[in-house]
Amino acid sequence: xxxxxxxxxxxxxxxxxxxxxxxxxxxxxxxxxxxxxxxxxxxxxxxxxxxxxxxxxxxxxxxxxxxxxxxxxxxxxxxxxxxxxxxxxxxxxxxxxxxxxxxxxxxxxxxxxxxxxxxxxxxxxxxxxxxxxxxxxxxxxxxxxxxxxxxxxxxxxxxxxxxxxxxxxxxxxxxxxxxxxxxxxxxxxxxxxxxxxxxxxxxxxxxxxxxxxxxxxxxxxxxxxxxxxxxxxxxxxxxxxxxxxxxxxxxxxxxxxxxxxxxxxxxxxxxxxxxxxxxxxxxxxxxxxxxxxxxxxxxxxxxxxxxxxxxxxxxxxxxxxxxxxxxxxxxxxxxxxxxxxxxxxxxxxxxxxxxxxxxxxxxxxxxxxxxxxxxxxxxxxxxxxxxxxxxxxxxxxxxxxxxxxxxxxxxxxxxxxxxxxxxxxxxxxxxxxxxxxxxxxxxxxxxxxxxxxxxxxxxxxxxxxxxxxxxxxxxxxxxxxxxxxxxxxxxxxxxxxxxxxxxxxxxxxxxxxxxxxxxxxxxxxxxxxxxxxxxxxxxxxxxxxxxxxxxxxxxxxxxxxxxxxxxxxxxxxxxxxxxxxxxxxxxxxxxxxxxxxxxxxxxxxxxxxxxxxxxxxxxxxxxxxxxxxxxxxxxxxxxxxxxxxxxxxxxxxxxxxxxxxxxxxxxxxxxxxxxxxxxxxxxxxxxxxxxxxxxxxxxxxxxxxxxxxxxxxxxxxxxxxxxxxxxxxxxxxxxxxxxxxxxxxxxxxxxxxxxxxxxxxxxxxxxxxxxxxxxxxxxxxxxxxxxxxxxxxxxxxxxxxxx
Amino acid sequence: xxxxxxxxxxxxxxxxxxxxxxxxxxxxxxxxxxxxxxxxxxxxxxxxxxxxxxxxxxxxxxxxxxxxxxxxxxxxxxxxxxxxxxxxxxxxxxxxxxxxxxxxxxxxxxxxxxxx
Ligand code: SRM
Ligand SMILES: Cc1cc2nc3c(=O)[nH]c(=O)nc-3n(C[C@H](O)[C@H](O)[C@H](O)COP(=O)(O)OP(=O)(O)OC[C@H]3O[C@@H](n4cnc5c(N)ncnc54)[C@H](O)[C@@H]3O)c2cc1C
Ligand code: SF4
Ligand code: FES
Numbered sequence: 001x002x003x004x005x006x007x008x009x010x011x012x013x014x015x016x017x018x019x020x021x022x023x024x025x026x027x028x029x030x031x032x033x034x035x036x037x038x039x040x041x042x043x044x045x046x047x048x049x050x051x052x053x054x055x056x057x058x059x060x061x062x063x064x065x066x067x068x069x070x071x072x073x074x075x076x077x078x079x080x081x082x083x084x085x086x087x088x089x090x091x092x093x094x095x096x097x098x099x100x101x102x103x104x105x106x107x108x109x110x111x112x113x114x115x116x117x118x119x120x121x122x123x124x125x126x127x128x129x130x131x132x133x134x135x136x137x138x139x140x141x142x143x144x145x146x147x148x149x150x151x152x153x154x155x156x157x158x159x160x161x162x163x164x165x166x167x168x169x170x171x172x173x174x175x176x177x178x179x180x181x182x183x184x185x186x187x188x189x190x191x192x193x194x195x196x197x198x199x200x201x202x203x204x205x206x207x208x209x210x211x212x213x214x215x216x217x218x219x220x221x222x223x224x225x226x227x228x229x230x231x232x233x234x235x236x237x238x239x240x241x242x243x244x245x246x247x248x249x250x251x252x253x254x255x256x257x258x259x260x261x262x263x264x265x266x267x268x269x270x271x272x273x274x275x276x277x278x279x280x281x282x283x284x285x286x287x288x289x290x291x292x293x294x295x296x297x298x299x300x301x302x303x304x305x306x307x308x309x310x311x312x313x314x315x316x317x318x319x320x321x322x323x324x325x326x327x328x329x330x331x332x333x334x335x336x337x338x339x340x341x342x343x344x345x346x347x348x349x350x351x352x353x354x355x356x357x358x359x360x361x362x363x364x365x366x367x368x369x370x371x372x373x374x375x376x377x378x379x380x381x382x383x384x385x386x387x388x389x390x391x392x393x394x395x396x397x398x399x400x401x402x403x404x405x406x407x408x409x410x411x412x413x414x415x416x417x418x419x420x421x422x423x424x425x426x427x428x429x430x431x432x433x434x435x436x437x438x439x440x441x442x443x444x445x446x447x448x449x450x451x452x453x454x455x456x457x458x459x460x461x462x463x464x465x466x467x468x469x470x471x472x473x474x475x476x477x478x479x480x481x482x483x484x485x486x487x488x489x490x491x492x493x494x495x496x497x498x499x500x501x502x503x504x505x506x507x508x509x510x511x512x513x514x515x516x517x518x519x520x521x522x523x524x525x526x527x528x529x530x531x532x533x534x535x536x537x538x539x540x541x542x543x544x545x546x547x548x549x550x551x552x553x554x555x556x557x558x559x560x561x562x563x564x565x566x567x568x569x570x571x572x573x574x575x576x577x578x579x580x581x582x583x584x585x586x587x588x589x590x591x592x593x594x595x596x597x598x599x600x601x602x603x604x605x606x607x608x609x610x611x612x613x614x615x616x617x618x619x620x621x622x623x624x625x626x627x628x629x630x631x632x633x634x635x636x637x638x639x640x641x642x643x644x645x646x647x648x649x650x651x652x653x654x655x656x657x658x659x660x661x662x663x664x665x666x667x668x669x670x671x672x673x674x675x676x677x678x679x680x681x682x683x684x685x686x687x688x689x690x691x692x693x694x695x696x697x698x699x700x701x702x703x704x705x706x707x708x709x710x711x712x713x714x715x716x717x718x719x720x721x722x723x724x725x726x727x728x729x730x731x732x733x734x735x736x737x738x739x740x741x742x743x744x745x746x747x748x749x750x751x752x753x754x755x756x757x758x759x760x761x762x763x764x765x766x767x768x769x770x771x772x773x774x775x776x777x778x779x780x781x782x783x784x785x786x787x788x789x790x791x792x793x794x795x796x797x798x799x800x801x802x803x
Numbered sequence: 804x805x806x807x808x809x810x811x812x813x814x815x816x817x818x819x820x821x822x823x824x825x826x827x828x829x830x831x832x833x834x835x836x837x838x839x840x841x842x843x844x845x846x847x848x849x850x851x852x853x854x855x856x857x858x859x860x861x862x863x864x865x866x867x868x869x870x871x872x873x874x875x876x877x878x879x880x881x882x883x884x885x886x887x888x889x890x891x892x893x894x895x896x897x898x899x900x901x902x903x904x905x906x907x908x909x910x911x912x913x914x915x916x917x918x919x
Contacts, residue, residue, distance in 0.1 A: 480862075511863035514872065518860075537821035541858035541869045544822070549869055553855040788819040795826045798811040798902070 002029040005301070006090055006100040008080045008245065010034025012043055012287055013274025014106025015062060016419075017294030022070055025302040030072045031098060033090070035079040038130050039064050044287065044418070044450050046133045047154075047319050050161030052494055053487060056130060061449070083249040085267055102269055102301055105257055107242035109275040109285075114149075114237050118211030124233045127158045139232050142166030142506070147220055147230035149208055151178040153318055155236035159200050160320045162234070165495075166506050170201040170228060172208060172220065174237075182316045182327035183365055186344065190351045190367045194323045199510060203228070241276045241283055256283045261308035263297035273297050280311055287450060288315065288417045295420065315377070315417060317370070317453045322482035326370040326453075329363030329380055331355060338362070343394045352394055359386050372396050374457055375405075378413055406460045415457050418450030426458065430465050437470045438462065477734075478516035481508035485733045488520070492527045499533035500524065512538065519734035522621065525657050526729055529768055530775025536787055542619035545792060546779040547604055549619075550597065555604060557596040558618035559611050560654060563628040563646035563666070564592030564674075570613065577610045589618075591663065592627045592674075602794045605783035614654065615780040621735070622657045624664075626650040627675065631668030631685065638668035640685025645714050646674075649683070652718065653725055655776040659732040659741075662725070677705050680738040681724060683717050686710070690717035694724050694750070695742025703739045706747040709755045723754040723762060726769040808908045815901050818842065823857035823866065828907060833894060835903060836861060836877055843877040844896040844905050850889025880912060 005021070005028040007014050018030060034040075038060075045059040067074045075092070082091040089097040111126035113119050125136055136158075140146075144167045148159040151173030163169040171178075177188025178195065192202050207223040211233060219229040241256035252258040252266040256278030263271045273293045275284050284290055289312030299306030315328035333340050337357050344351040350368035354361060354376070361379045366372070375396045379386065386393060409415075411424030429435060429444040441458050442448050448455045462469045476482045481504060483491065488503070497503050500520045504512045512520070517538035524532040536544050547555035561570070574594055578586050584598035593616060599607055608615075617623055626649050629635065631642030646666035653662075665676030666683040676682030678698035682705055684691040689710050696705030709720050727750065732741040742750065754765070786792060810828060818824050818837040825834050825847045834847035834857035843864070847857050854870035861867075865874045865883055874883035880893040895906040 513862040514860040514867040517862075535821075537819065537861060540860065544858075549855075549858065551852065551870065553853075553858070788822075790817045790819070790824055795813050795817055795824050797826055797828045798813060 003027055003101040004099055005030045005102050005104070006098055007032045007104045007106055008090060009104075009106035009108055009242075009274065009276070010036065010040055010074070010076065011106060011108045011274065012040070012061075013108070013290040013294055014104065015040040016291050017104065017106065017273050017297050018072070019062075020295050020298035021302060024298055024304055027302070028102070030070075031075065032067070032072055033075045033078050033080050033092065033098075035077065036129055036131070037077040039067070039074075039076070041130060042450060043129075044319075046127070046130065047157035047161055049130075049133050050127075050136060050158065051164045052161075052491060053321075056134075080245060083245060083270075085249055085270070088269065100269070102271065104297070104301070105246060105265070105270065105272040105276055106274045107245060107276040109239040109241045111235060112238040112240040113235055114208075116208055116210060118213070118217065119235065121211055121213050121217040122215055123217045123231060124211060124235065126235050127154060128239075136162065136232075136234065137165070140165040140167050143168060144232055145230050146170070146232040146234070147172055147228055148234045148236055149173075149220075150236035150238070151175070151202065151204070152181065152236065152238070153179060153316060155234075156195060157319055158234050158236050159195075160198065160323075162232075163198065163200050164506055167232065168201075170203060170230070171195070172203045172206045172222075172228065174205060174207050176205050178202065178204070179318070179325070179327075182314075182331070183325070183367070184331060184333070184353065186342075187325075187327075187351055187353065187365045187367050190344075190349060191318075191323070191325060194349060194368075197509060198320075198323070199505070239275065239285055241278070243276055243278075246270075246272065246276070254278050254281075259293075261296075261310065262300040263293055263309060264300065271297050271301060279309060282311055284312070286314065286316060288312065288420070291418065291420045313380075317451055319451060321476075322479065324366070324368055324370045326366040326373050327364065328373075328377060329355070329361070331363045331365055341393055354393060356386060356393075359390075360384070361386060373453070377417075378409065381414070406457065406464050415461065416445075416447035416450070416454045418454075419446040421445045421447035423461065426461055427465055430462065436462070436466050436468050477519055478513065479509075480504065480512050480516045481520070483507060485523070488523055489527060489730075492523055498524065498528065500535045500538040514540070518543070518621075522657060522659065522734050526772075529771035531771075534787075536791075544787075545601055545604060546615055546782065547599070547601075547619050552598075554598045554600055556618070557599055557604070557607055557611075558589065558593055558616040559613035560616040560625070560650075561593040561613075562650040562654075563626055563643055565628070565643060565647065566594075573611055573613075577607055580610065581607055591618075591625045593618075593625060602792055605786075605792050608780040608783045614778045617655070617779070620657065621660050623650075623653045623655070623662050626664040626666055627679070628666045629668050629673040631666075635668055637671060638685070639687050640668050640683075640690060641714070642666045642668035642674070642683070642685055645683060645685075645690075645717065648714075649718060649721060652722065652773070655778055656729075656772055658725075658729055659734050660737045662728070662738065664721075678702065679705065680728075681705075681721055683721065688712065690714065692717055692720045692724070692755075694728075695738045695747070697737065697739035701739065703743075706742055708747070708751060719766070720755050722769055723757075723765055724750070726765045726772075727754045729772075730765075730768070809897075809904045809906050812903045812905050815842070815898060815903055818903070821861045823847075823859065823861070825855060825857040828905075831907060833905060833907075834866075835896065835905070836866065838864060838877070842896045842898060842903050844894040845875065845877060845880055846892040846894075846910070848891065849873060849875075850891060851887070856891065 010032050040062045042059040042061050048054040079093045080090045081093050089099050111128045140162050146162050146167040146169045148155045148171045151171050159169045159171045177185050178191050208220050209223045210221045211217050217233050221227050243253045243257045246257035247253040257272040259272050259277045274290050296309040313329050318325035339356045341354045353365040355363035360383050364376050409423050413423050415423050433444050448458045503520050521538045541549050583596045587595045589595045626646040628643045628646030632638035662680045664681045665674045665679040667674045667676045668685045676684050678696040682693045689712050691710050692708045693705035694708050697703040711717050823834045823836040832847040833844050835844045849868040851873050854868040858869045859866040864877050867874050873887045880891045892910040892912045895909050897904050
């Protein structure tokens with residue numbers, strides 16, 4: 001019969017240890033008890049769930065299927081209340097008994113609640129579990145006065161998460177500086193400035209004496225006598241190991257359940273792992289050493305022998321985007337023989353401090369610039385003699401060749417500290433499974449799935465090892481809103497944000513700038529298909545007055561001339577306007593239409609009215625034009641009616657905004673007289689078919705467009721164009737022309753997700769395009785209904801008006 | 804420059820939120836900006852190549868020239884980057900009964916003076 005292994009605690013350390021045991025032996029029948037009702041999830045990422053960057057589903061580590069595949073009996077939502085060591089059974093809260101041959105206690109820890117009067121009031125929360133997170137999310141709403149007690153890692157992450165949800169957050173901390181366990185006073189000061197610049201208030205040092213309120217909390221009273229209003233309070237004042245089970249069973253327990261170097265407790269049948277343990281006087285609060293413990297325990301319990309657990313040196317990183325903090329090793333500079341090497345730049349918000357002893361690195365504090373974290377960690381881990389590095393110790397040279405640095409790493413070097421994945425493990429997985437993406441590495445090795453700080457390194461490894469590495473682009477938009485386009489799209493959608501102001505005040509620095517404001521305007525327009533709160537102050541002047549600003553402050557006017565086709569009547573009106581407003585220059589543009597240059601802002605509405613034509617959008621990131629050739633209509637070589645098709649294409653897409661300007665061309669035969677193969681989108685007529693080509697360019701760079709698809713009818717050609725157009729709108733980064741977009745994403749993927757996508761997906765793209773089109777209107781109609789009373793008007797001073 | 808003192812310019816609703824508007828008074832062209840509840844006035848001429856600052860994007864208390872992107876602090880008239888020489892004049896501004904008044908006589912250039 002198999003031996004019975006019972007694990008109490010379905011958390012990160014316990015289940016990681018079980019994973020290791022399964023790798024080494026199948027002699028056990030395993031039962032896991034967990035008093036949370038969820039499958040094993042990544043507790044670390046709760047901060048990102050709170051901040052809306054991940055959903056609860058994203059953070060599951062092992063789903064229920066995993067337990068089934070490995071024949072693990074899972075008892076979720078069941079608390080173990082006692083152990084009978086003589087009978088070798090655990091007793092659950094319902095009185096049920098479960099026998100064990102070996103028992104692992106992996107009960108983690110609980111939020112420490114300081115004995116302050118009033119902590120039992122309503123709306124006072126802790127932040128430890130998924131249920132805690134959900135409860136906070138239910139309460140959080142814009143404007144809610146929120147206090148977070150505790151300015152450590154957890155408190156700050158909770159504060160940011162809630163602030164991002166719109167709460168007005170104040171962090172209250174007992175000590176003189178934030179994160180004092182990981183940072184020194186200077187580092188803490190830098191951190192405070194960053195946190196405050198995000199819009200979170202920080203109160204230091206402030207001892208909370210009581211929480212007041214009638215049943216529900218209304219605020220905090222400090223020892224100083226001051227008060228702070230708060231309708232929601234989160235206590236993040238530290239953690240306390242869950243050791244009662246061990247204590248009541250008579251195991252040796254101090255702060256945690258005492259374990260030896262092989263994770264055995266004072267009872268040889270009982271082991272413990274994770275935050276509930278105490279090893280050589282040390283307790284734990286971060287996962288990296290706990291996974292080490294799990295490996296050691298697995299070898300010990302399966303009888304395989306193996307390495308001992310010898311403790312861990314702390315390493316911590318703050319998971320708040322845009323606030324880069326890393327601290328590791330011993331940061332005690334009072335220790336004899338320790339020298340410190342420091343660098344700070346207040347303007348950049350960068351602070352680095354390295355602690356060196358006997359020419360070996362033994363600790364570090366990095367604020368604002370943590371790029372060199374891995375170099376330092378390797379120096380520390382391997383005890384590298386720093387003599388040759390001493391001159392460049394604060395700025396170790398970064399290799400121009402990104403592959404080099406990782407190439408120099410020994411295979412045994414740890415890449416992912418959280419999951420204990422070494423360089424060699426990753427390379428082996430890449431070769432064994434033909435992995436080409438970061439997602440593949442995550443799945444194959446678990447690296448980069450916990451705190452995420454080794455993501456960059458994993459990518460470098462991939463780039464160095466596999467020739468066809470596929471990058472996942474995650475460039476942040478701008479330091480005002482430090483999120484990637486993908487994240488911003490999700491945030492805007494998920495949080496139902498409708499205006500640039502909302503995004504900036506909740507996720508940004510409240511100010512924005514000329515880079516991010518127009519980009520956010522675009523994203524909002526795209527996500528809500530035009531049904532958003534348009535904020536003109538967030539747009540470049542061209543988009544406020546629908547004309548292109550010239551070097552003297554006047555504007556140019558380019559009316560739409562679909563397909564480059566005009567009429568004598570239109571030409572007459574253009575001529576009349578040119579006369580009437582003394583237009584300094586009338587010019588045929590490079591895009592088959594006519595430009596009226598040098599028009600005063602105040603004249604714009606009148607000019608548009610007199611022209612009676614649509615805006616050609618020549619001033620904006622939007623649909624410019626469709627150039628056409630004469631095609632079958634007049635040309636002796638024409639095989640497709642390019643003029644009519646071009647006019648129809650322009651009509652379908654005009655007035656829409658795009659990530660960058662979008663130009664098209666339609667030609668009647670492959671002689672390509674209107675240059676369709678160097679346009680963002682081109683339709684090239686063939687005998688009996690159309691070729692749709694995308695991503696062409698003949699501007700700053702020249703690129704021949706890629707073939708998207710060949711279709712028979714003009715209707716199919718227009719539909720394929722619509723599909724690509726909307727796909728580009730939704731997936732390109734702002735200011736990314738189609739030629740860069742197609743190059744980055746790859747035509748194969750674009751084909752698969754547009755013209756060759758399942759009908760249902762195509763329909764979704766087309767529906768969203770149709771919705772945007774329905775909301776879109778000719779911008780020049782603002783001549784009749786301006787967005788603001790003085791949008792075009794030259795304001796006259798009051799005195800002049802009176803006289 | 805203008806010798807007049809406080810001059811009524813226009814009603815507050817004529818300036819759009821977080822935008823600027825140009826007003827020509829005598830031979831001075833000023834740009835008035837509205838930031839939430841404050842009104843700030845600067846000379847409407849970028850020292851770089853004369854760009855109309857009233858048309859720039861506002862970011863906090865700075866404005867970004869629409870022509871080539873130089874930034875100026877609306878409170879001091881100073882360029883945000885020391886590498887971009889040149890500053891713009893600022894004018895004390897106040898609001899009375901919904902009307903914006905600008906003190907055209909007290910232009911100051913490049914001083915740490917904050918408009919009232
Ligand atoms: C008016 C026009 C030149 C002309 O007199 O013919 C023109 C004028 C400008 N072009 Fe252009 N481009 C004009 C056709 C083109 C063409 C030809 C075409 O469309 O077939 C190209 C090459 C195709 C392309 O777009 O790639 C072209 C490639 C550019 C580029 C380079 C884009 C690129 O990524 O390669 C820029 C700069 C940019 O967008 O970053 C640019 C930028 C500009 C700007 C908007 C510069 C600016 O930001 O102020 C110019 C505005 C002048 C003004 O004040 O009105 N213009 N520009 C043409 C207007 C076409 C229209 O009717 O809408
Ligand atoms: C918001 C947040 C952010 C964090 N960020 C980081 C980070 O960036 N980096 C890092 O290294 N660490 C981080 N941590 C800490 C990390 O999550 C913990 O170190 C880790 O989860 C500890 O694992 P564990 O298995 O010991 O405990 P847990 O993961 O807490 O698991 C213990 C489980 O046992 C259950 N249990 C307890 N008693 C019983 C019982 N009697 N019967 C049945 N079940 C029981 C508990 O309900 C719990 O589910 C973070 C923690 C939080 C809360
Ligand atoms: S592209 Fe073909 S149809 Fe069009 S004008 Fe040239 S030769 Fe004629
Ligand atoms: S004119 Fe203002 S930046 Fe050039």
